Amino acid sequence: MGSFRIILLTYSLLVAIGIGDTYGQDKAVNTVNDSLQHFMSESKKFRAAFKIRKSLDYAIRTIDLAHQLNNDNYKYRGHYMMASNYQVVHDFKNMEFHGNEALKYARKTKDTIAIVYSLNVLGGVYSDGYEDLAKSIKYFNESLAIAEKLKDQSKKMAPILNIGWAYVDQKKYDLAFPYLNQAQNIIENHPGEVSIIAINDIKYLFGKYYAHKNNYEKANKLFDEVIQLAEEKEIYSILSNTYKAKSDTFEEMGHKDSAFYTVKKHLYYRDHLLDEEKLRQIETAKVNYSLNEFKREIENSKKEEEYLAKIERGNLIIIISSISLVLLVGSVFFFYLGYRSKQKLNVTLQQKNKELVEAKLEAEKLTNVKSQFISTVSHELRTPLYGVVGITTLLLEDNDILAKHKKLLNSLKFSGDYLLDLINKVLKISKIESNKEELAKTPTNLALLSQNLLHSFEYQAKNKNNKLVLDIQKELPEVVNIDSLKLSEILINLIGNSSKFTENGTIWLRVKVKSIEKDTTIIRYEVEDSGVGIPDDKKEFVFEKFSQVGREVNKSEGTGLGLSIVKNLLDIMGSQIHLDSKEGRGTKFYFDLELEVIDENDNNQLDIDNTNTAQSYRRILVAEDNKINQIVTKNLLNLIGYDCIIVENGFNALQMVKKEDFDLILMDLNMPYLNGIEATKRIREFDQETPIIALTASELSEVKGECLAIGMNDIINKPLNKNDLRNIITKNLQY
Incomplete structure (x- = not known):
């Protein structure tokens, strides 16, 4: 509702x-x-x-x-x-x-x-x-x-x-915005003709709009103005709504204590508005109104009977009046029984509603505990994995390593990557279930994105003797507005699923244009393989969490989470996944997306390639307390052409920045003496220019808002890989 x-x-x-x-x-x-x-x-x-x-x-x-x-x-x-x-x-x-x-x-x-x-x-x-x-x-x-x-x-x-x-209410904020502006114009042009409550409502709606646009400061300022007036006037409905919106905003900002306080205020005013007594009273009033409606019908009926009585004399009047009286008494008795029944039913419903509210609160509490547990465990797992995957990658870069050792290292890296993929997928499922996934649309070249994604599976395809085919219609717009990260996750899971169940075959990635207009287009993505296919009795289960359809046939490894993530991400993007498969004859997954077409002549944000990347000498400060992580990060930076100085905590990082100049700072968040957050705050007191990139093993969505708010420029997850590290450094050194 x-x-x-x-x-x-x-x-x-x-x-x-x-x-x-x-x-x-x-x-x-x-x-x-x-x-x-x-x-x-x-x-x-x-x-x-x-x-x-x-x-x-x-x-x-x-x-x-x-x-x-x-x-x-x-x-x-x-x-x-x-x-x-x-x-x-x-x-x-x-x-x-x-x-x-x-x-x-x-x-x-x-x-x-x-x-x-x-x-x-x-x-x-x-x-x-x-x-x-x-x-x-x-x-x-x-x-x-x-x-x-x-x-x-x-x-x-x-x-x-x-x-x-x-x-x-339907979260269509861009459609709402023009009407809010019209309402604001009416207030400005007719200030004496619009009620204070209407002005308050507009502030509330603009607050919701700016919260959606991540302008939390402006949103909270508007919410506070609404609350001040509503508390003076004791308008409980506005107070309930506004405290709920303010709680959601604090939740997005990561301010848990403030979110908890404001949601308590929301529940207080909501309960004040809809308490049991008011619900009981409304049932009583319904019956009173129904009885009055019935009496009016009886009165109209009696007038007609009196007219007939003049024609059929007095005896008929007595008979009709008696019948009318009996009907009236019977009807009143019927309504009385109905009223008693409604009272009993209302008490039962109120008790059930109370139980449902308690169950909902308990479920939300358990979900938050689960999410916190998963986030904590993932951080503890990612930190040692950073060392395992990072050192293995560095050793594989050594051309002098023996072939037999390289084979073992490849196995070790595969195991590390597999474990990291499992952690990330469990985190993704937890994040989706906690309703923390939101769309972040950016101008994107779909052709280039699709090509790069398919290329990333070349090694895996070669090992299974599979052929990868990219088929893109020439009518595809060059640039569209889309959450490219979520689209990448969807395609990676679908292509990975096809690769898992296909050997000596072909995997197709197709991008089709179903329709195109001036500003919008409908794109169909298809991922098809010539693999083992899916039995008819298994199709309804493939999108369930931890499902392992076909595992007993080909012993394929996997978490059983990939297709579940695909289904949930497409739900968030307003689409749904479809399946066409026959056992022994391959599988095709496909989905449609309605996207905004971007005029590439007006788009200055899309950097399709990194041809402008400067390769000049750069000096980077790394703040990292873990010895293994220090070694891995230093070697990765050397591989991609950067020199670095490493310090073990935020305090030492602060002192180094005061004494020397650096082109960029890589700042771990969790360090002794002075953590990355506090160190960044102090650096920004005297240095506003040097880019600072946060390093963290935590889930990005939980810390990104706070990092950007204190003056960090970007954030990257551990364990790092060479390409991601190069890209994020290049991006922040271009400014």
């Missing part, structure tokens, strides 16, 4: 249920009209105070009296208030009913503004309640089209803001 939208029935409510006061009425019924206005005022007052039971009672009285007087204006306003109250407790079925009733009577009165706000109610039902974005936008756009014909531009505020809010 999307965020609870207070704008729909607070800002718009001020106008929607206040209109129509000037409709002409006969002076003889002024007293009755005063009663209608009194009922409506009381309902608004209690609704604003979140006293739902009392607000509903007065709204029902308004509707009852409006029916007696046949006053369509107050019928509309009463049903609008009913919808407002049902929205508070998320009873969207009843909200929809009363929203439609409000729209019906608004159209009868031909009041344009009433129609605008009734359509907003129904848009809110489908946005917040049924999560049907297309239908909600349809209602909001219809409301906006009518409002744009009015002279008062401020009347456009509710539909514009609701469209923006609907897109924010």
Whole structure:
């Protein structure tokens, strides 16, 4: 469910249920009209105070009296208030009913503004309640089209803001942004005609937008402004939403304590808004309204019976009245039984909801513990692996090594790489399950990316006597906007899977263009092999974690995590993986991606090759406390053409930078005396220019935000390999 939208029935409510006061009425019924206005005022007052039971009672009285007087204006306003109250407790079925009733009577009165706000109610039902974005936008756009014909531009505020809010709820922030700007323009051009609550809501939505864009400072500043006003006015829905958004922002920044504090505030205000008493009261009010509706039907029926009685004389009147009375008593008894049943069911549901909330909190706690455990263990495993893989790589670079030793070293490196791949895949699954994976799109040359990925499997293909074939359609755009890292992970897992189950065969990587327009294209990736294929009874399991389909046939090694990672990453990218395979005749995996096409003439960010890499003499400072890691890093730097000086902790690194000039610093994060974070902070006090790259065995997503925030330029995972180290140094020395 999307965020609870207070704008729909607070800002718009001020106008929607206040209109129509000037409709002409006969002076003889002024007293009755005063009663209608009194009922409506009381309902608004209690609704604003979140006293739902009392607000509903007065709204029902308004509707009852409006029916007696046949006053369509107050019928509309009463049903609008009913919808407002049902929205508070998320009873969207009843909200929809009363929203439609409000729209019906608004159209009868031909009041344009009433129609605008009734359509907003129904848009809110489908946005917040049924999560049907297309239908909600349809209602909001219809409301906006009518409002744009009015002279008062401020009347456009509710539909514009609701469209923006609907897109924010669905995390379509770029679609929401133009509507938020329109709403902001209305505030600037009509400052006296827009409510304080509407202004607060816009700040909240802009905060969500900037949080999504990783501008956390601006987002938190807006959230704090929203909270200050909402606490003064005791607007619990806004407080609940804003504290939840602020908690999510702190979580992204890695500020665990602040995230925990703000989520507690969110839960406090949410519980305040939706406590058990309010839910019990709403059930009571539903029954009261149903009984009044039934009594009105009986009254209409009695009028018809009285007319017939004049024709069929007194005996018929007695018979019909008796039947009517019996029906009324029976109906009341029926509603009473229904009410008792609903009460019992409501108590049961509340208990189940409480158990579900407790189970959810426990599950989230266990997930966090698991993620923390995996992250810690991975760090401890990666550190010694850095030495194993690094030293093995350096020895293999030695041309004088004996052939028999080279064979053993290749086996050792394979085992180290395999273990590292296992650690990385378990981390990836844990990260996806913790919902910490996010898209980071960059301009990318798909042809070059695909070519490089396939080339990386040449050694493995040669060992199995496989042929690698790259097939790219010439219509493929040169540059698209995509998360190239996630695409690479997907293709590496798929090509690796094909390589594992194929010998003396062919592996194809195809990139097809399904459709292309000016700014978007739909690309299909296919990875096909001529390997052993997948039996029909195994196909539904291949995307499950730790599945080992076919292992008993060809004894292939693997974790059984690769295809599960592919499926989850494609879910994040808005796509899904498809499988076409026959046992003994090969396998084909394919998926489609809708991508933004980048005009290469306007793109200055894409560096397709490294032809500009400077090979001039460079001096690098390495801060690393582990002796083996020092040896590996020094030799890797020498291999790629750089000289280095090594220090054992952050304090020594700080002293060296004060005394000598370096072109770049490689800074380990976990060191004695002074760690990499603190050392970087002190260096940045007097040196803002020298690039600093963090070295870490931790999961990058857990430390990257903090590293960049304190002034580091980049971050790389241990264990290092020669190519990654060369690329990241070259990248940071180009500036």
